[in-house]
Amino acid sequence: MADTSLLYFTELVSMPVYDVTGHRIGRIKDAAMVPLVHPSRIDRFLMGGTDAWLTIRYDQVASINLNRGITLSDEQLVPYHDDEYMLRIARDLFDQQIIDVNGRKVVRVNDITMEVHHEHGRDTLSVLEVDIGVRSIFRRLLQGVAPPRLIRRLQHRIPPNSIRWDLANVLEPDPLRRLRLNISYSKLEEMHPADLADIVEELSPAEREAIFETIDSEVAADALTEVDPKMQASILEALEPEKAADIVEEMAPDEAADLLNELEDQTYEEILDEMDSAPKTEVRELLEFEEDTAGGLMNTEYVALHENASVMDALAALRGNEDLLESLNTLFLVDAEERLCGTIPLARLFVASGGAKLKDLTAETMIQVTVDERQDRVTELFDKYNLMTMPVVDEEGKLAGVITADDIISVLRAK
Amino acid sequence: MRKYIARFRYHIAVFLAVAGPGIITANVDNDAGGILTYSQAGAQFGYLPLWTLLPITLLLIVTQEMCSRMGAVTGKGLSDLIREEFGLRITFLMMAALVLVNLTNVMAEFAGIATSLELFHISRFISVPLAALAVWVLVVKGNYQSVEKIFLVACVLYVTYIISGILVKPDWKEAALYSVRPVLLLNTDYIYMLIGMVGTTIAPWMQFYLQSAVVEKGVTPKDYAKSRIEVIVGCIMTDVVAFFIVVACAGAIYSVQPREIKTAAEAAVGLKPFGQYAFLLFSAGLFNASLFAASILPLSTAYTVCEGMGFESGVNRPLKEAPIFYLLYTLLIVVGAGAVLLIHEDALVRTILMSQVLNGMLLPLVLIFMILLINKTELMGEWSNPKWFNFVSWVSVVLIIGLTLAYVAMTVKGMQ
Numbered sequence: 001m002a003d004t005s006l007l008y009f010t011e012l013v014s015m016p017v018y019d020v021t022g023h024r025i026g027r028i029k030d031a032a033m034v035p036l037v038h039p040s041r042i043d044r045f046l047m048g049g050t051d052a053w054l055t056i057r058y059d060q061v062a063s064i065n066l067n068r069g070i071t072l073s074d075e076q077l078v079p080y081h082d083d084e085y086m087l088r089i090a091r092d093l094f095d096q097q098i099i100d101v102n103g104r105k106v107v108r109v110n111d112i113t114m115e116v117h118h119e120h121g122r123d124t125l126s127v128l129e130v131d132i133g134v135r136s137i138f139r140r141l142l143q144g145v146a147p148p149r150l151i152r153r154l155q156h157r158i159p160p161n162s163i164r165w166d167l168a169n170v171l172e173p174d175p176l177r178r179l180r181l182n183i184s185y186s187k188l189e190e191m192h193p194a195d196l197a198d199i200v201e202e203l204s205p206a207e208r209e210a211i212f213e214t215i216d217s218e219v220a221a222d223a224l225t226e227v228d229p230k231m232q233a234s235i236l237e238a239l240e241p242e243k244a245a246d247i248v249e250e251m252a253p254d255e256a257a258d259l260l261n262e263l264e265d266q267t268y269e270e271i272l273d274e275m276d277s278a279p280k281t282e283v284r285e286l287l288e289f290e291e292d293t294a295g296g297l298m299n300t301e302y303v304a305l306h307e308n309a310s311v312m313d314a315l316a317a318l319r320g321n322e323d324l325l326e327s328l329n330t331l332f333l334v335d336a337e338e339r340l341c342g343t344i345p346l347a348r349l350f351v352a353s354g355g356a357k358l359k360d361l362t363a364e365t366m367i368q369v370t371v372d373e374r375q376d377r378v379t380e381l382f383d384k385y386n387l388m389t390m391p392v393v394d395e396e397g398k399l400a401g402v403i404t405a406d407d408i409i410s411v412l413r414a415k
Numbered sequence: 416m417r418k419y420i421a422r423f424r425y426h427i428a429v430f431l432a433v434a435g436p437g438i439i440t441a442n443v444d445n446d447a448g449g450i451l452t453y454s455q456a457g458a459q460f461g462y463l464p465l466w467t468l469l470p471i472t473l474l475l476i477v478t479q480e481m482c483s484r485m486g487a488v489t490g491k492g493l494s495d496l497i498r499e500e501f502g503l504r505i506t507f508l509m510m511a512a513l514v515l516v517n518l519t520n521v522m523a524e525f526a527g528i529a530t531s532l533e534l535f536h537i538s539r540f541i542s543v544p545l546a547a548l549a550v551w552v553l554v555v556k557g558n559y560q561s562v563e564k565i566f567l568v569a570c571v572l573y574v575t576y577i578i579s580g581i582l583v584k585p586d587w588k589e590a591a592l593y594s595v596r597p598v599l600l601l602n603t604d605y606i607y608m609l610i611g612m613v614g615t616t617i618a619p620w621m622q623f624y625l626q627s628a629v630v631e632k633g634v635t636p637k638d639y640a641k642s643r644i645e646v647i648v649g650c651i652m653t654d655v656v657a658f659f660i661v662v663a664c665a666g667a668i669y670s671v672q673p674r675e676i677k678t679a680a681e682a683a684v685g686l687k688p689f690g691q692y693a694f695l696l697f698s699a700g701l702f703n704a705s706l707f708a709a710s711i712l713p714l715s716t717a718y719t720v721c722e723g724m725g726f727e728s729g730v731n732r733p734l735k736e737a738p739i740f741y742l743l744y745t746l747l748i749v750v751g752a753g754a755v756l757l758i759h760e761d762a763l764v765r766t767i768l769m770s771q772v773l774n775g776m777l778l779p780l781v782l783i784f785m786i787l788l789i790n791k792t793e794l795m796g797e798w799s800n801p802k803w804f805n806f807v808s809w810v811s812v813v814l815i816i817g818l819t820l821a822y823v824a825m826t827v828k829g830m831q
Binding site: 094095096105107108110132137140141203204205206208228230231234237 | 489490491498499502503504506507633635637724725727
């Protein structure tokens with residue numbers, strides 16, 4: 001029984017419309033939602049049959065039935081005029097790409113499944129699902145060729161493939177129109193950055209920019225890091241410098257530096273100008289190094305403590321750097337001149353007592369390189385000593401940065 | 416001065432970054448069918464038809480340029496755009512036709528592989544299955560970057576035709592003269608030949624492949640100037656190769672005894688008196704061209720169809736996520752290669768002729784959709800066709816359609 005209260009958009013199109021006296025006055029051409037008013041209700045029906053199309057408001061409809069068509073309760077119809085707040089199904093949704101937030105992919109709309117509600121003595125339609133699979137292609141191909149009942153019977157052999165309307169994200173590059181149609185990309189912010197990056201790679205440049213323009217800078221930075229390096233530069237170049245700077249600030253400094261290196265000089269300067277001073281200095285320092293040296297690989301996000309510090313001090317320092325915790329696995333000890341004098345695997349803190357000196361917890365051998373060490377040598381050391389993290393020091397032995405295994409994986413992948 | 420060198424190096428780097436799609440597409444154009452047509456032209460009419468190569472190059476550039484521009488500006492493939500602007504039903508019909516057309520094309524390519532290797536006494540029952548397997552593995556196990564590199568190497572291998580053309584020691588003075596002097600004989604065979612040369616040059620699948628490849632490459636409107644040069648370079652390369660094929664056959668066959676040839680392999684044999692190397696290079700070139708086209712066609716078809724119909728596609732996805740893509744890709748190869756082994760020789764020759772007819776029937780539709788799309792300002796913005804270029808495009812398209820339909824008509828007539 002549930003099936004009878006469903007209506008496909010392909011069935012709605014060309015459905016006859018009857019006035020209160022039962023005369024046929026036209027056929028449905030398209031229907032539209034007004035997302036600012038209601039997120040899923042079909043708000044207007046567009047009817048052809050006379051010289052110009054007429055607009056039927058949802059509250060002028062008495063009943064909607066697959067066999068008997070649409071009967072009106074009020075025939076005061078106004079001529080249709082294009083209104084920017086309308087999302088027209090056949091024109092704006094059919095055959096277009098949308099993002100399936102749950103399935104994490106870009107799909108193309110074949111048909112829309114709607115639900116017929118009966119309330120307050122009239123029938124209303126609301127969009128339930130976006131249909132994407134072979135079943136909906138079958139419906140589209142037979143639409144208007146075979147009677148709807150027959151199509152429904154035949155399609156049962158084909159497995160359905162649909163996504164819920166509230167998990168579908170419509171794409172609209174034009175910011176003004178996005179506002180009027182109440183489209184946001186905030187649903188995408190919940191995705192894993194790598195999934196979001198995959199989706200973005202499939203879109204057209206304009207749609208790509210629209211997404212990076214509007215989503216949270218931190219999410220944008222994480223996703224941008226995962227995007228194909230060739231595409232990263234063109235995305236940043238297309239954004240407003242302020243937004244680009246916000247995103248770059250959120251990236252790990254080493255990745256930000258690599259990315260900025262790929263940009264044209266002018267854009268590069270524009271973005272650096274817009275950045276806050278702290279991340280800017282870090283990135284600028286990294287930009288000084290050759291790309292294929294330890295200095296070019298390293299990043300400056302690490303936790304270093306004085307050589308006389310205790311486990312308690314270390315825990316306090318970690319609390320102050322919570323944003324680093326997810327990927328941190330080593331602490332560094334430096335002397336009064338900031339020269340590196342030891343590394344401590346993070347896990348050792350858990351088994352040591354609170355008052356223990358960090359000095360006594362250091363790893364037996366300390367592998368380190370200088371900033372100008374060649375990249376090949378660095379990967380060799382990672383392999384030889386099975387490292388997760390390796391400190392990088394400048395000419396005077398001062399701690400300059402740290403290279404992590406994920407940097408090495410990227411280097412090896414790029415070969 | 417250093418600044419200029421730096422800038423020059425930057426431009427070269429950008430050019431190399433966008434290079435690939437245009438050169439590959441144009442070169443694949445010289446596939447088994449193309450080589451046969453050019454060989455026939457040279458063998459039968461000597462240097463006379465050479466002048467057509469210049470206008471053919473121009474027509475090729477006009478169509479290819481539109482596709483690569485649409486790809487760079489919209490970031491979408493041609494079948495994507497057709498779907499979005501003209502709806503599902505038209506797209507479905509077009510894709511169905513494209514699959515059929517390309518399947519016969521794939522058969523033609525595998526037939527080219529079979530005949531070229533039979534010149535080296537390798538049985539087609541060995542060569543064709545091995546080639547089919549190689550093609551399948553190349554794409555399924557490779558990624559876009561590595562596959563593109565292999566394709567670019569295949570483009571370079573067309574140089575075999577240039578060398579074999581030189582080895583034949585043709586009459587260069589005459590070749591140069593007839594390259595720029597249009598000769599129109601009122602001889603039906605000659606006119607058929609000219610039309611055939613245009614007919615084999617521009618195929619529907621090329622437009623889809625080129626645009627998708629430009630998108631995949633990530634070319635943006637900013638780099639488009641370089642991409643355009645790449646397209647032009649590719650078209651010129653293609654027709655330089657065509658020139659040498661015509662010249663080789665003119666020097667080796669026509670100047671000895673003008674005659675009609677039936678297969679490209681026959682042309683290769685005709686080169687034998689001019690040295691073992693001329694023969695070897697010509698045959699190797701045919702093998703390279705056929706294998707090259709056989710690798711691209713099934714892939715391009717599967718991509719195009721999945722793009723247009725909204726199925727998951729791409730060799731970067733596992734089988735489970737893109738079943739229709741892999742099914743289509745595999746079927747095209749298996750059926751295309753299988754036909755060469757199982758169908759009777761005569762039926763095969765007819766199928767291959769049929770592929771040209773179907774190409775010709777689908778091409779007008781594709782070209783008209785292309786012009787309609789490229790004139791949509793909401794898609795192309797400032798990059799839509801300027802008025803004068805629109806005129807050039809329409810003239811070219813009408814010319815191509817006219818010649819192609821004439822070619823179809825005469826092929827159909829010849830088949831009866």
